[in-house]
Amino acid sequence: MVIRKIVSSPATSWTKDEGPFHHIVISSRVRLARNLEKLPMPPFQSEAAGQTVMEQVKTAVEEINAQEKEGLSFNRLNELSSMDRQILMEKHLISAEQTDENPNKGLVINEEESISIMINEEDHLRIQVLLPGLQLEEAWEHAERVDNLFESRLEYAFHSEKGYLTSCPTNVGTGLRASVMVHLPALVMTNQANRVFSTLNQLGLAVRGLYGEGTEATGHLFQISNQITLGYQETEIMQNLITVTRQITESEEETRKVLLKEAPRQIADRVGRAYGILQYAAILSSQEALKYLSDIRLGIDLGLLNIKIEDFPLNELMVMTQPGNLQRRTGKVLGAIERDAARAGLFKEILEKRG
Amino acid sequence: MVIRKIVSSPATSWTKDEGPFHHIVISSRVRLARNLEKLPMPPFQSEAAGQTVMEQVKTAVEEINAQEKEGLSFNRLNELSSMDRQILMEKHLISAEQTDENPNKGLVINEEESISIMINEEDHLRIQVLLPGLQLEEAWEHAERVDNLFESRLEYAFHSEKGYLTSCPTNVGTGLRASVMVHLPALVMTNQANRVFSTLNQLGLAVRGLYGEGTEATGHLFQISNQITLGYQETEIMQNLITVTRQITESEEETRKVLLKEAPRQIADRVGRAYGILQYAAILSSQEALKYLSDIRLGIDLGLLNIKIEDFPLNELMVMTQPGNLQRRTGKVLGAIERDAARAGLFKEILEKRG
Numbered sequence: 027m028v029i030r031k032i033v034s035s036p037a038t039s040w041t042k043d044e045g046p047f048h049h050i051v052i053s054s055r056v057r058l059a060r061n062l063e064k065l066p067m068p069p070f071q072s073e074a075a076g077q078t079v080m081e082q083v084k085t086a087v088e089e090i091n092a093q094e095k096e097g098l099s100f101n102r103l104n105e106l107s108s109m110d111r112q113i114l115m116e117k118h119l120i121s122a123e124q125t126d127e128n129p130n131k132g133l134v135i136n137e138e139e140s141i142s143i144m145i146n147e148e149d150h151l152r153i154q155v156l157l158p159g160l161q162l163e164e165a166w167e168h169a170e171r172v173d174n175l176f177e178s179r180l181e182y183a184f185h186s187e188k189g190y191l192t193s194c195p196t197n198v199g200t201g202l203r204a205s206v207m208v209h210l211p212a213l214v215m216t217n218q219a220n221r222v223f224s225t226l227n228q229l230g231l232a233v234r235g236l237y238g239e240g241t242e243a244t245g246h247l248f249q250i251s252n253q254i255t256l257g258y259q260e261t262e263i264m265q266n267l268i269t270v271t272r273q274i275t276e277s278e279e280e281t282r283k284v285l286l287k288e289a290p291r292q293i294a295d296r297v298g299r300a301y302g303i304l305q306y307a308a309i310l311s312s313q314e315a316l317k318y319l320s321d322i323r324l325g326i327d328l329g330l331l332n333i334k335i336e337d338f339p340l341n342e343l344m345v346m347t348q349p350g351n352l353q354r355r356t357g358k359v360l361g362a363i364e365r366d367a368a369r370a371g372l373f374k375e376i377l378e379k380r381g
Numbered sequence: 382m383v384i385r386k387i388v389s390s391p392a393t394s395w396t397k398d399e400g401p402f403h404h405i406v407i408s409s410r411v412r413l414a415r416n417l418e419k420l421p422m423p424p425f426q427s428e429a430a431g432q433t434v435m436e437q438v439k440t441a442v443e444e445i446n447a448q449e450k451e452g453l454s455f456n457r458l459n460e461l462s463s464m465d466r467q468i469l470m471e472k473h474l475i476s477a478e479q480t481d482e483n484p485n486k487g488l489v490i491n492e493e494e495s496i497s498i499m500i501n502e503e504d505h506l507r508i509q510v511l512l513p514g515l516q517l518e519e520a521w522e523h524a525e526r527v528d529n530l531f532e533s534r535l536e537y538a539f540h541s542e543k544g545y546l547t548s549c550p551t552n553v554g555t556g557l558r559a560s561v562m563v564h565l566p567a568l569v570m571t572n573q574a575n576r577v578f579s580t581l582n583q584l585g586l587a588v589r590g591l592y593g594e595g596t597e598a599t600g601h602l603f604q605i606s607n608q609i610t611l612g613y614q615e616t617e618i619m620q621n622l623i624t625v626t627r628q629i630t631e632s633e634e635e636t637r638k639v640l641l642k643e644a645p646r647q648i649a650d651r652v653g654r655a656y657g658i659l660q661y662a663a664i665l666s667s668q669e670a671l672k673y674l675s676d677i678r679l680g681i682d683l684g685l686l687n688i689k690i691e692d693f694p695l696n697e698l699m700v701m702t703q704p705g706n707l708q709r710r711t712g713k714v715l716g717a718i719e720r721d722a723a724r725a726g727l728f729k730e731i732l733e734k735r736g
Contacts, residue, residue: 292664
């Protein structure tokens with residue numbers, strides 16, 4: 027089964043280290059919020075209504091699979107273990123809200139893991155496309171194609187003036203949220219990040235840390251996304267984010283050059299210590315791992331570390347060091363301290379293998 | 382010349398990793414303060430009087446060398462470069478006060494560097510014997526023998542009731558200061574060190590950090606010495622310090638066993654990180670180097686690191702990482718930042734050689 031293969035590996039579509047500007051733009055994501063006509067939205071949903079949504083989507087998926095080549099797999103999330111659901115979350119394929127035991131929460135996903143559709147999350151359908159590097163247009167095209175496949179088989183809640191109706195008012199309109207995950211160590215180190223982020227806010231873009239709202243930025247990773255969907259065309263929203271992402275990428279690149287020129291020893295020291303600690307620590311928290319992975323990523327980009335990405339897959343390692351994936355790897359349930367030890371063991375093994 | 386050989390190497394008598402209890406007691410030191418009759422003591426000394434002291438000691442050294450096998454070398458410190466004097470200080474062969482340009486400051490030393498006699502420091506003569514491990518009796522015997530050789534050739538300031546007269550009243554009597562340098566990481570980590578030290582104070586012993594009075598304890602290294610000399614026999618002073626040092630050594634050993642049993646991962650983590658940082662840092666302060674050397678020393682003692690002391694001479698490295706020795710090694714005068722880089726380079730070289 028597709029889903030068993032997916033939860034057994036930390037690798038996923040966006041963890042491939044490729045795509046335009048992948049040294050700074052880790053991934054691109056497009057998400058469309060859609061709801062079915064005449065059925066209450068999930069926050070106000072009865073169990074029966076939830077079942078109806080699941081059945082309608084299941085039928086649509088079967089039709090699509092019979093007629094198209096999307097290769098979609100329909101899954102009831104409560105049939106998976108809680109560890110499997112956590113792994114899906116750590117791979118960014120479902121949200122934290124989708125990890126509970128609710129019997130009517132579902133996930134439609136393709137084998138490449140580039141499309142993942144959450145069913146009965148905040149909206150009836152949340153169609154997500156995740157790709158590595160700066161590939162917002164490609165992600166948008168794929169999301170739109172999948173959206174059309176469903177729209178021709180399901181009756182969407184749509185208002186002729188407002189557009190797509192959604193559970194949360196901020197999504198009404200296009201229902202589109204587009205985002206990029208960017209690695210901005212140089213802008214943070216030189217205290218320019220906050221200024222950049224406040225400019226982004228003025229442009230209607232939101233900036234969050236790696237694991238969604240409220241979390242502090244970990245490992246110099248930030249998600250930049252559009253805040254408003256109503257009153258804009260999808261293409262406007264996408265172009266705005268693409269332009270801004272290119273500017274930030276340039277700015278980060280320039281700042282890295284300055285850092286390397288002005289403070290080469292400090293950078294080498296930071297990168298070297300991260301490497302030494304990852305190789306030799308015996309206890310490593312998740313936060314620390316992300317911090318040092320960020321330093322290593324910077325070191326590789328600046329040519330300070332002779333590491334091949336095949337031997338040290340940075341993006342996959344970010345997923346591998348999360349609790350669910352760590353427990354899958356060690357084959358047992360681990361307490362917080364054992365996880366910190368297992369995480370340290372993982373890096374020791376990988377780095378010692380390098381020689 | 383003996384002195385040129387001495388300043389060209391960081392190795393010295395006490396840096397040999399040997400002698401009883403050398404895993405905890407780094408070195409033993411005995412120092413005798415002596416002054417010449419009818420000559421003002423150094424703090425109140427004219428230049429002419431200083432010259433007279435130098436000449437009398439020089440003559441005595443020549444006589445001793447002709448008649449005995451001590452192999453002493455007489456040196457005027459102002460004939461050495463300030464870097465050389467700094468190196469002698471870092472090897473604990475002279476004090477900081479003895480590094481200035483005063484033309485009448487001298488050093489009498491043997492080839493093994495186990496005896497070093499400062500001339501015109503706080504007293505006319507300060508006879509010091511430094512040995513590795515817990516060898517206070519051996520150090521005392523050697524100091525006494527050398528003292529007798531001088532006493533039979535020079536007229537010492539001696540009072541029939543008070544004993545040897547010295548510049549500072551705390552040294553009057555035997556003029557003896559005996560000390561050990563001990564490595565007590567487990568007692569510090571378990572917050573027992575302060576309690577132990579306060580007991581030592583009640584027993585008339587003083588505890589100081591590695592580089593003398595006033596400095597904070599660096600790298601978990603402490604000097605324990607007698608505070609009072611008047612009213613005690615030399616043998617009483619020595620026995621008191623030996624007994625206490627053995628007790629502290631036992632206590633540190635016991636605490637290490639407890640730590641290894643109760644917190645094996647935390648200890649492995651601490652030791653591992655120290656190793657990783659020493660190998661991969663590009664900037665390393667003197668304080669940091671001593672801190673991580675302490676962790677490595679603990680790791681070797683506890684069998685957590687498979688390092689041979691020949692490849693990683695801990696005591697010599699403590700000296701090598703000091704500013705004067707670093708500059709001698711790189712062959713140029715270095716600013717603080719360059720020293721931190723040279724220090725990091727030193728460890729990288731040694732640890733990469735290990736493979």
